[in-house]
Amino acid sequence: MARILVQTQDFDTGAELARMTAGRRDVGGIGCFVGTVRDTAAGRKIAALNLEHYPAMTERALARIVEAAERRWTLLDCTVIHRVGRLEPGANIVLVLAASAHRQAALEATAFLIDWLKTKAPFWKKEEFLAGGEAWVAARESDEAAAARW
């Protein structure tokens, strides 16, 4: 039932919300998170992020994460869309939507999905600096801590 996509093209959050709720009358709340490319990382200006993934594994890993959310909360629907490729500042990277009859479930599941996605889905980011040069983004302990609290 969940909609899970990995794609180079942009997504349309409004259209995804509309798709999720079309014809439904049982949804009380939809939580949503949109991750976007910032133009600064650790004080350095970014020209772009290059997002790489492990195609054979990615959608399976995302499906596992969604299943974990569905075990923890009563969800009516979920959407996870993650972009890959070269993304410039201001661009969308990731969309998470979680619909439930109740707002707490929708909001908690949204936070859970993005926290787990950050530590359990095979994506890697490389920063391209405006001043030249590039560097792989290091995993952050704060992301591990955020994922571990669930």
Next chain:
Amino acid sequence: MARILVQTQDFDTGAELARMTAGRRDVGGIGCFVGTVRDTAAGRKIAALNLEHYPAMTERALARIVEAAERRWTLLDCTVIHRVGRLEPGANIVLVLAASAHRQAALEATAFLIDWLKTKAPFWKKEEFLAGGEAWVAARESDEAAAARW
């Protein structure tokens, strides 16, 4: 800077997101919550919700709530749109958006804004039942608890 609206007409979440992020390159994440009318309340089928508010107070109360969020988290922008009037199942009721450089701030501020809005903004809901009759929605202790945790 925050965008606060109380209106009878529907809102367009995609357009609100686009408006918030247009031309920005400093946003890392946007948290979003959309509250919608469910067709069932405590086992009874709903024909509509009628939302009443205290016009002279509402936008001021919402501005206070947004200010409280801005004191707690470093936010780049917020949007709160609340509809009033007669809303049928499936209709949007409320939109909260919070943009930040970091996802935790965006997600926590979103949850905070809707939790506080539910207990500190002068709106009242009356349910119109499909089988006839109507009843004012009672405040829920779980909403008080959710607001008190911040």
Next chain:
Amino acid sequence: MTDTLRLTVLYFAWLRERAGIAEERVEVPAGVATVAALVTWLAARSPGHASAFADPGVVRCAVNQEFADPGSPLRSGDEVAFFPPVTGG
């Protein structure tokens, strides 16, 4: 010396329905100087008012569009609103 307060009183949701009125201008004795005293004074105005204030524990109040307590003081010219606990969102 003013010995009365002129107040605008608003009612919302089921308080409005029970009181049978959305807004009224009242002139109360200067001794009615707090929200709690105003509730007692208003409840005596009509059976509808009495019904609206039958359980003061579930009545919330705002004075000049700010949430207020039973002990909050009143001044002439104030706008005082009564309503049940809010249920928006």
Next chain:
Amino acid sequence: MTDTLRLTVLYFAWLRERAGIAEERVEVPAGVATVAALVTWLAARSPGHASAFADPGVVRCAVNQEFADPGSPLRSGDEVAFFPPVTGG
């Protein structure tokens, strides 16, 4: 009796860059029966491989597209992927 394992090995992110290869098919002795043993075996293949595995503590692994540990067993035909901690979202 098979005395070798045929494995497909994938490298991602900076492990790919250091190893200088994205994917390779290798035939390893049957004694190389765990992820940890495979790391040791691969690290000896080239200076690039040695560089990729220089700090095994920061290398993550998946076997047949599921996260695996150093002790995870390997069987012939497995797809084994090596990569740094993930940084999506």
